[in-house]
Amino acid sequence: MRKTIALSYLTVVLLGPLAMLFWRIWQEGAGKAWSAISEPDTLHAFKLTIEIAAIAVPLNTIFGIVVGLAIVRTRFPGKGLVNAFVDLPLALSPVVVGLSLFLLYGRTGWIHIGQILFALPAMVLATVFVSVPYVAREVIPTLREIGDEQEQAAHTLGASGWQTFWRITLPSIRWAVIYGVVVTTARCLGEYGAVAVVSGSISGRTETATLRVQDYYENLDQAGAYGVSLMLGLIAIVVLVLMTLLKPKEGTA
Amino acid sequence: MNKTKKLIPILLALTIVPAAAASSNLSLVAYSTPKPAMAKIIQAFQQTPAGKDVSFSQSYGPSTNQARAVSAGQPADLVFLSTGDDVNLLVDAGLVAPGYGIAADTVVVFAVRDGNPKHIKGWNDLLRPGVQVVTPNPFSSGSAKWNILAAYGAERRLGKTDKQATAYVQNLFKHVVSQDTSGSNATNTFLAGKGDVLLTYESEAINARLQGKNIQYVIPRQTMLIELPVAVLKKSSNKDAANTFIRFLKSPPAQRLFVQYGFRPVNKSVKNPYPSRPGMFKVDDNYIGGWRHADKVWFDPKSGRMVKIEQADGGPTSG
Amino acid sequence: MDLRPVELGFVTTFLTVVVALPIAALVWASRADGWSGFWYWIRQPEPLSALKLTLVMAALVALTNAVFGTLIAWVLVRDSFVGQRLVNAVIDLPFALPTIVAGLLVLALYGPKSPVHVHAAFTRAAIYLVLLFVTLPFVVRTVQPVLHELDTQMEEAARSLGARELVVFTRIVLPSILPGILSGVAMAFARAVGEIGSIVIISGNRPFRTELASVWILNQTQSGNGTGAAALATLLLAISFVVLLGVGGFRRLATRHERA
Numbered sequence: 001m002r003k004t005i006a007l008s009y010l011t012v013v014l015l016g017p018l019a020m021l022f023w024r025i026w027q028e029g030a031g032k033a034w035s036a037i038s039e040p041d042t043l044h045a046f047k048l049t050i051e052i053a054a055i056a057v058p059l060n061t062i063f064g065i066v067v068g069l070a071i072v073r074t075r076f077p078g079k080g081l082v083n084a085f086v087d088l089p090l091a092l093s094p095v096v097v098g099l100s101l102f103l104l105y106g107r108t109g110w111i112h113i114g115q116i117l118f119a120l121p122a123m124v125l126a127t128v129f130v131s132v133p134y135v136a137r138e139v140i141p142t143l144r145e146i147g148d149e150q151e152q153a154a155h156t157l158g159a160s161g162w163q164t165f166w167r168i169t170l171p172s173i174r175w176a177v178i179y180g181v182v183v184t185t186a187r188c189l190g191e192y193g194a195v196a197v198v199s200g201s202i203s204g205r206t207e208t209a210t211l212r213v214q215d216y217y218e219n220l221d222q223a224g225a226y227g228v229s230l231m232l233g234l235i236a237i238v239v240l241v242l243m244t245l246l247k248p249k250e251g252t253a
Numbered sequence: 254m255n256k257t258k259k260l261i262p263i264l265l266a267l268t269i270v271p272a273a274a275a276s277s278n279l280s281l282v283a284y285s286t287p288k289p290a291m292a293k294i295i296q297a298f299q300q301t302p303a304g305k306d307v308s309f310s311q312s313y314g315p316s317t318n319q320a321r322a323v324s325a326g327q328p329a330d331l332v333f334l335s336t337g338d339d340v341n342l343l344v345d346a347g348l349v350a351p352g353y354g355i356a357a358d359t360v361v362v363f364a365v366r367d368g369n370p371k372h373i374k375g376w377n378d379l380l381r382p383g384v385q386v387v388t389p390n391p392f393s394s395g396s397a398k399w400n401i402l403a404a405y406g407a408e409r410r411l412g413k414t415d416k417q418a419t420a421y422v423q424n425l426f427k428h429v430v431s432q433d434t435s436g437s438n439a440t441n442t443f444l445a446g447k448g449d450v451l452l453t454y455e456s457e458a459i460n461a462r463l464q465g466k467n468i469q470y471v472i473p474r475q476t477m478l479i480e481l482p483v484a485v486l487k488k489s490s491n492k493d494a495a496n497t498f499i500r501f502l503k504s505p506p507a508q509r510l511f512v513q514y515g516f517r518p519v520n521k522s523v524k525n526p527y528p529s530r531p532g533m534f535k536v537d538d539n540y541i542g543g544w545r546h547a548d549k550v551w552f553d554p555k556s557g558r559m560v561k562i563e564q565a566d567g568g569p570t571s572g
Numbered sequence: 573m574d575l576r577p578v579e580l581g582f583v584t585t586f587l588t589v590v591v592a593l594p595i596a597a598l599v600w601a602s603r604a605d606g607w608s609g610f611w612y613w614i615r616q617p618e619p620l621s622a623l624k625l626t627l628v629m630a631a632l633v634a635l636t637n638a639v640f641g642t643l644i645a646w647v648l649v650r651d652s653f654v655g656q657r658l659v660n661a662v663i664d665l666p667f668a669l670p671t672i673v674a675g676l677l678v679l680a681l682y683g684p685k686s687p688v689h690v691h692a693a694f695t696r697a698a699i700y701l702v703l704l705f706v707t708l709p710f711v712v713r714t715v716q717p718v719l720h721e722l723d724t725q726m727e728e729a730a731r732s733l734g735a736r737e738l739v740v741f742t743r744i745v746l747p748s749i750l751p752g753i754l755s756g757v758a759m760a761f762a763r764a765v766g767e768i769g770s771i772v773i774i775s776g777n778r779p780f781r782t783e784l785a786s787v788w789i790l791n792q793t794q795s796g797n798g799t800g801a802a803a804l805a806t807l808l809l810a811i812s813f814v815v816l817l818g819v820g821g822f823r824r825l826a827t828r829h830e831r832a
Binding site: 002003005006007009010012013014015016017018019020021023024063066067069070076082083084085086087088089090091092093094095096097098099100101102103104106108109110111125128129132161183186189190191192193196197209210213214217225226229232233236237239240241243244 | 576579580582583586587590591592593594595597598600601640643644646647651653659660661662663664665666667668669670671672673674676677678680681687688701704705708759762763765766767768769772773785786789790793794798801802805808809812813815816819820
Binding site: 106107115117118119200201202203204205215217218219220221 | 280282285288289308309310311312313314322325326327328435437438440441444460461464466
């Protein structure tokens with residue numbers, strides 16, 4: 001009985017829409033969708049999305065590891081505040097993120113160095129902001145769980161901090177980091193709200209893949225919108241597979 | 254195998270894009286609906302000797318919001334907006350010289366359901382009980398402003414006083430069921446099933462039909478000539494290319510393409526296939542008084558008539 | 573172990589540049605017209621209506637997730653059925669899929685060309701459905717690990733003593749998984765309050781009827797009303813902080829036995 005209820009709910013809410021991804025492509029025709037994907041502005045959009053992720057993901061990975069170590073293994077004043085700021089993007093609307101950047105770097109803002117808004121820098125900053133938490137949130141519980149005996153041992157044996165980090169700490173958290181990287185990448189590829197506010201949606205210049213979907217949709221080009229969506233959906237499925245395989249904890253019987 | 258196939262165009266783009274550093278790039282910021290027409294016209298321009306090495310980046314959105322974005326720093330070489338009002342925003346910000354030109358015309362029409370089941374022909378039909386109207390938000394969309402001035406102007410042409418015509422607009426907004434940010438979004442909403450009539454550009458209604466959408470339109474006897482302005486930004490580093498492109502826009506080849514996409518030409522030597530209406534008027538006619546006057550009277554964010562009208566009807570009072 | 577200056581410097585600089593400065597600029601801008609200016613915008617009919625709708629929708633969605641999320645977690649952990657592992661994997665789809673795509677899919681399924689003849693696009697029902705989609709994983713994923721590690725001895729004992737399923741659940745299981753449910757609910761609530769990508773497609777954004785706070789903020793930003801947008805955005809920011817405190821609290825509650 002409860003299985004039926006649960007599965008029905010899942011069908012209505014989750015599986016139905018997922019099925020529509022494939023249904024719509026079949027309806028509109030794969031040919032039309034493909035020609036939309038191969039338009040130069042769309043190719044540029046995918047390239048831009050990848051470029052932004054290529055900057056944001058490594059940055060947040062390094063940050064996640066460093067802040068994870070800082071929070072779990074060390075004492076410093078303001079730890080609670082740091083923790084709060086790291087977690088904040090999880091609970092914050094992307095539009096609020098975009099607006100805050102728009103206000104900081106805009107005409108009446110505090111920072112005026114070159115072209116930040118309506119260009120790549122603002123888009124990178126927005127994407128980094130929204131994806132800050134993910135690696136940290138995987139690294140922190142893992143570090144807590146495994147404890148620091150090995151590091152202590154290495155320290156007493158005379159290993160330097162750097163050696164300890166590379167040889168002992170990093171390998172011990174590598175699966176958490178990899179999982180965090182996968183989730184961070186997915187978040188970067190799928191970002192819409194914050195980038196929509198700061199980029200100006202200039203096709204061929206500051207449109208990411210998600211903004212491109214909106215561009216097609218607003219121009220009544222259903223085939224284009226679903227074409228790009230299918231690409232993003234397929235990437236999402238790859239991400240999903242990776243997430244499932246790399247997941248730290250098991251949740252089923 | 255599938256993934257490799259997907260990678261190839263992306264890899265190609267990665268190599269081609271940097272290699273194709275064109276000699277100039279024009280950044281066009283435009284209002285929401287002319288994208289298909291502009292795409293074709295840009296292609297045609299790039300076939301000409303003057304346009305051979307010019308690449309374009311384009312941004313389309315609600316006219317007023319686009320003007321504000323440019324004013325807030327969005328890079329642009331030229332703007333193609335839907336109202337002189339929005340270009341005036343840029344003139345006042347010192348970004349555009351006064352005395353900009355017009356690239357194309359169109360008119361305000363009623364887009365209706367197939368077969369016009371509610372028999373909507375004129376402005377009075379919009380006030381019939383139960384008729385639901387779709388028009389964008391006048392604080393973000395140029396199309397909305399044209400619609401409002403057209404409604405007001407139509408009543409004035411029929412002999413009503415300023416007060417009566419304003420009351421008409423107020424009544425009209427009681428029938429409005431959706432106010433999207435842009436003309437293009439309003440079209441989407443209408444096509445998705447909302448409302449009985451969409452107030453829009455003739456060019457947009459034709460554009461939707463060209464894309465195979467099930468839409469019909471009626472040109473009311475009293476309607477407004479929509480003049481679509483184009484202007485170069487003073488700070489543009491590609492002013493020559495921008496001016497060349499604008500000249501191209503007004504030349505017969507581009508004007509003919511405009512006509513194909515539902516616009517009315519401004520170049521006298523190109524034939525206008527679209528019907529005229531006896532009651533057609535313009536924004537500079539006395540009872541509208543030009544954009545500066547109309548902006549102050551109708552669209553001022555604090556004291557404009559639309560603020561009061563929207564407040565009374567529970568609609569948006571800002572963009 | 574004390575933190576080395578270079579690491580502390582990196583963390584502080586990174587967080588300041590990326591998170592703290594923009595947030596500060598936001599709060600500052602919301603007060604551009606003073607406190608009276610701030611409250612003026614919050615109390616305008618349109619943003620106020622958008623805020624109310626947002627909070628109500630988020631609460632409904634959070635509640636729905638509390639019930640069904642727990643149910644799904646239970647079914648995934650305690651039951652077995654064909655395709656279970658696939659279903660378990662798919663739960664994370666809303667995390668992996670861009671929200672604008674989610675909006676398009678829900679529109680395709682429940683919009684004007686719906687293959688199941690449900691026409692709910694541009695209504696509050698559509699908002700509810702799409703928010704359920706994007707918040708689905710939260711409660712499920714916070715409850716699953718707890719259920720998984722739960723010792724079933726007490727439940728078996730209760731059952732053998734004749735207690736009915738519902739009683740077993742409410743008296744024995746629920747107290748253990750409640751912190752997990754609550755932290756998932758809080759995250760789902762915050763997510764629903766902030767959602768934008770799918771909402772832009774599916775809701776129709778009609779003031780006073782289907783316009784959410786996030787959409788109002790987006791529109792105001794794009795039409796130059798930075799102060800008004802910042803005012804409502806700061807309010808949403810405050811809500812996010814409160815939710816985070818709550819989640820942190822629930823997490824500590826859930827792990828208190830581990831630290832004892």
